Amino acid sequence: MLPSLIICACLPVLGLHCAADMCNWSGSGLAAGADPRIVLQVRLRCTEGYVRWVYPGQGLRVALEPNLSSIRYNTVCIQPSPSLNGTSVFIERAGHLKLLLMGEGGRSGRQVFCFRADWPQRPVIYLQTAPHSPGTWSRRTVGFRYELLRNKSANGGLQASCRPCNDTELLMAVCSSDFVVRGYIKDVFHDARQQISLMEVLTTRVYWQRSGVFEKPGHPYVPSQSRHGHIRVLFQCKVKLGDGQFLFTGSEHFGEAWLGCAPRYKDFLSIYHKARIGRKNSCDFPLD
Numbered sequence: 001m002l003p004s005l006i007i008c009a010c011l012p013v014l015g016l017h018c019a020a021d022m023c024n025w026s027g028s029g030l031a032a033g034a035d036p037r038i039v040l041q042v043r044l045r046c047t048e049g050y051v052r053w054v055y056p057g058q059g060l061r062v063a064l065e066p067n068l069s070s071i072r073y074n075t076v077c078i079q080p081s082p083s084l085n086g087t088s089v090f091i092e093r094a095g096h097l098k099l100l101l102m103g104e105g106g107r108s109g110r111q112v113f114c115f116r117a118d119w120p121q122r123p124v125i126y127l128q129t130a131p132h133s134p135g136t137w138s139r140r141t142v143g144f145r146y147e148l149l150r151n152k153s154a155n156g157g158l159q160a161s162c163r164p165c166n167d168t169e170l171l172m173a174v175c176s177s178d179f180v181v182r183g184y185i186k187d188v189f190h191d192a193r194q195q196i197s198l199m200e201v202l203t204t205r206v207y208w209q210r211s212g213v214f215e216k217p218g219h220p221y222v223p224s225q226s227r228h229g230h231i232r233v234l235f236q237c238k239v240k241l242g243d244g245q246f247l248f249t250g251s252e253h254f255g256e257a258w259l260g261c262a263p264r265y266k267d268f269l270s271i272y273h274k275a276r277i278g279r280k281n282s283c284d285f286p287l288d
Contacts, residue, residue: 022044022046023044023045023049024044024049024050024051024052025044025050025051025062026051026052026053026054027042027052027053028054028055029053029054029055029056029057029060030055030057037058038059039059039060040059040061041063042060042062042063043065044062044063044064044065044146045065045066045067046066047066047073048145048146048147048148049145049146050143050144050145050146051143051144051146052141053127053142054139054140054141055140056140056142058128059127059128059129060126060127060128061092061126062124062126062127062146063122063123063124064076064122064123064124065122073117073148073149074149075115075116075117075149076117076146076149077113077114077146077147077149077253078100078113078114078125078145078147079111079113079144079145080101080103080111081141081142081144083141083142084101084103084142085103086129086130087103087128087129087142088102088103089101089102089103089113089127089144090126090127091115091123091124091126092124092125092126093119093121094121100113100115100125103142112253112254117148125144127143129142145254147253149253162233162234162238165261167271167274167275169261170249170261170263170268170271171271171272171275171280171281171282172282173249173250173261174247174272174282174283174285175282175283176282177249177250177260177261178209178210178250178251178252178257179208179248179252179257180207180208180209180247180248180249181201181203181205181206181207181209181227181229181247182204182205182245182246182248182265183203183205183226183227183246183248184201184202184204184244185200185201185242185246186200186201186202187199187241188200188239188240188241192235194235195234195236196232196233196234197232197234197237197238197239198230198231198232199230199231199232199239200230201214201229201230201248202227202228203226203227203228203229204245207285207286209252210252211252211255213229213230213252213256213257214227214229215227215228215229230256230257231248231250231258231259232256232257232258232259233258233259239259242264244264245264245265246262246263246264246265247261247262247263247264247265247268249261249262250262272285
């Protein structure tokens with residue numbers, strides 16, 4: 001069960017040092033350190049953001065209460081900070097805590113942990129640190145980045161399937177993906193432990209991207225319009241090097257690109273022109 005005494009974060013009368021907006025929270029555990037029963041409570045209203053807890057002490061309860069319209073989110077993914085050592089992360093369900101991960105020696109690294117969030121209550125993440133002895137406080141920061149996802153697998157949560165996209169899914173992906181770039185697969189790296197494959201991509205054109213995951217290489221012999229980046233995909237998909245240009249689409253999570261559809265560019269052009277003749281295009285795509 002949860003500890004009996006909960007205080008809301010960012011109340012001036014408590015003298016808590018913190019900063020919060022609708023998506024992110026930064027605060028200190030010093031004010032709550034005197035009483036082991038105290039749990040700081042934070043409410044966040046966005047579908048992604050971060051939590052940073054300086055001088056972590058006792059418990060921190062983070063309730064994710066986004067302002068949702070008709071979109072249903074069924075998965076929550078978090079990426080813990082590397083300094084999570086000594087802090088346990090729980091999921092709260094109906095007043096009970098279920099262990100999600102235990103920070104040990106910073107081994108969480110850049111791993112992402114996901115859990116289902118399709119029960120009636122809003123998702124709640126609970127952080128618990130080991131009790132401090134008097135005079136043993138040290139300035140360290142623990143926390144995590146979070147994202148609410150829809151129609152994703154809770155096992156990894158970021159990529160549900162390896163099957164190729166059909167024509168309709170491809171046209172939709174081109175219109176709705178976080179990134180759409182054209183380019184070559186320069187190399188592929190496989191990580192069996194993390195169950196992830198990493199494609200190194202050199203682009204010839206970036207049509208759009210939500211953030212800067214594809215960057216200019218900064219090499220004098222590389223054309224100025226080219227960009228370099230990495231795209232992640234499940235290890236089980238067995239991706240490999242391929243010749244020719246591809247059109248890469250997908251989603252961005254925690255500042256990283258995850259593969260959606262990736263047809264050869266010439267195949268995409270054939271599909272796009274056919275849909276255009278039949279007036280079945282989901283959106284206009286710049287051709288050159």
